[in-house]
Amino acid sequence: MVDWTEKYRPSSLSEVRGNNKARDALAEWAKSWDDHREAVVVYGSPGIGKTSAAHALASDMGWETVELNASDQRTGDVIERFAGRAAKNATLSGSSTGTSTRQLVILDEADNIHGNYDRGGSSAVTKLVKSSSQPIVLIANEFYDMSRGLRNACQEIEFRDVSARSIVPVLRDICRKEGLEFESDALQAIADMNSGDLRSAVNDLQAIAEGRDKITEEDVIMGDRDRSVGLFEFLDAVLKEESAQEALYTAYDVDETPDDLTKWVEDKVSLVYEPDELARAYEFLANADRWLGRVRASQNYSYWRYATDNLAAGVAASRDRTRGGWTRYGGAPYRSTRDKTRDTVVRKIAEKGGFSMSTARREVLPYLSAVTHHCKPRELTVAMTAYYDFDTSHVSFVTGSGETTNKVQSIVEDAEELREELVEEHAGGAFAGMEDVSIDGENGGETDAATDGDDDVLNRDDESAASDEAEASTDDGQSGLSDFF
Ligand SMILES: Nc1ncnc2c1ncn2[C@@H]1O[C@H](COP(=O)(O)OP(=O)(O)OP(=O)(O)O)[C@@H](O)[C@H]1O
Incomplete structure (x- = not known):
């Protein structure tokens, strides 16, 4: 399924609709950047073309782009690396100001830099914005956040x-481009239903068009079906049976909030998916979580639909195949204990890797879960357990294996031994250094890496990590998880 919002993403500013003044201002900002060298904040509701406009601008200007998350602590390093590369390009081309050498830095979620582990993050980004040798567009929903x-x-x-x-x-x-007939009233109805959000209008159009040659106003209205679906039917739909689009419809029919649906899917997905599928699914769940965070922060419940897109359509699309049969899903997710365990696990990951809590939760944890799914490979699971000093509840949480199983118990015991061995090996003060080790080529924190279950990221050598400029990997040359093998 090609996502129409991607397929029809504007490739030039002239294709960005409905914000002509803002669009012109953005073009003007870019053209005069050499004179003022200031960053620009583009802000407004989700789905109205902010990010698309930034990319389209770069394409119009012939600039490269790098898109980064403003709340990610490593963003500064990455920008500096890009800036360095751009400067080098400029020297090679004999021009220090040539616009073709620019790299437009797009900093997403500029209004979302907070949380304990991001303390100081805002001033770091401010510093960066002031000193950057490259044009920066910050994207935000709420300017005053x-x-x-x-x-x-x-x-x-x-x-x-x-x-x-x-x-x-x-x-x-x-x-027209899709060869789809339509009643004008149908398009008007979709536009009206989506009050200002072009992305969700395009999503709705695609959902309604599936399996049809023509869409009528009635199709649009009937799309708002009134059917109540139980949670297990919903889980089967998402995790086993339905296409992304159908799973999304089913999600709309469940009488639960996206918060609860996310918890259910998160809790049950490992019972059904294979590791590769799981890695992809966790990425969508991380996105859902991000949108839920925005709802909590802004009380803007229109963001719920994006959480639902991710937790239902995204997780369903992560599957390689449909499945039949009956699955013992068990009861409701035990949120209180699980939440506590998750918080501890995330904190350990954040502390060890020097990540923000949100990066640890959204990007590193899903990656670790995928590569140690059901404690396989065992050696890697032991290494992870030793590295993060996990106990049985943590290992069980990360790997999806039962806490009381012999497997998990023995992994924790072996990890204990491994840690002791390392203490001996590093006797004479070296153990102190282990307290702030970080994973080599910190790809665990990268979304790309998180989706790539085949990549043995934990063993990547420094050089390959460093050469990959598109990734936010930093390597401080210290020992890391691979030392535990
Ligand atoms: N103004 C627009 N003109 C044309 N297409 C648009 C516009 N706004 C949104 N779209 C469509 O919606 C998709 C999502 O838009 P985009 O990601 O740029 O929105 P955004 O405002 O940056 O949202 P967010 O705040 O969630 O990042 C685009 O790929 C495009 O298909």
Whole structure:
């Protein structure tokens, strides 16, 4: 299934609809960047084309792009590396100001830099924004959720919700390109239903069009079906049976909040999926979690639909095949104990790797879960357990294996031995250094790595990690998880 929002993402600023003034201001900012050298914040609701506009701008200007998450602590290093590369390119081309050598840095989630482990993150980004040798576009939903220092350091451009009047022609174009007949009222109804959010309008159009040559107003209205679905039926739909699109519809029919649905899917997915599928699914669950975080922070419940997209359609799309049979899903996720365990696990990962809590939770933990699924390979699971000093509940949580099984108990015992061996080996003070070891070529924190179950990231050598400039990997040359083998 090709996602139409990707397929029809604007490739030039002229294709970005409904925000002409903002669009022109952005083009002007880029053209005059050499004169002012300021970063710009592009802010507004989700799904109205902010990120697309930034990419389209780069394409219009002939600039490369690098997209990073502002709340990620390693962002600064990555930007500096890109900046260095750009400067080098400029020297090679004999031009120090040539616009073709620019790299547009797109910093997503600029309004989301907070949390204990991100303390100071905002001032770090502010510093970066002030000193960067490359143009930076910060993307935010809420301008005033950004620190004052950061706001003051940037120019600002507001993107407004896209009016239904501007949404209809986008939908019409897509229908024509897809060879899909339509009633004008159907497109109008979709535009009206999505109040300003062009991305969700395109998503709805694609969902309604599936399996049809023509869409009518009735199809759109009937799309809002009134059917109640039980949780196990929903889990079967997402984890075993239905296409991404159908799973999404089913999710809409369950009488539970996306928060609860995410917990259920997160809790049960490892009972059904193979490691590769699991790695992909966890990435979507991490996205769902991110949207739920935004709902909590902003109380804007319109973000729920993006959580649902991820937890239902995304997780279903992560499957390699459909499955039949009956699965013993067990009871409701034990949130209180599980949450506590998860928090401890995440904290250990964050402390060890020097990540923010959110990076540890969204990116490193899913990756570890995928590579040690059901404690396989065992050696790696022991190494992980030793490295993070996990106990049986932690190992059970990360690997999806039962806490009281002999397997988990013996892994924790072996890990204990491994740690002791290492203490002996490093006797004479070296053990102190182990306290702040980090994973070599810290790819565990990268979304890319998290999806790539085949890549033996934990063993990657420094050189390959360092040469991969598109990744936010940092290597401080210290010992790491691979030392535990
Ligand atoms: N103004 C627009 N013009 C054309 N297409 C748009 C526009 N806004 C959104 N879209 C469609 O929606 C998709 C998502 O848009 P985009 O990611 O740029 O939104 P955003 O405002 O950056 O959202 P978020 O805050 O969630 O990152 C695009 O790929 C495109 O298909």
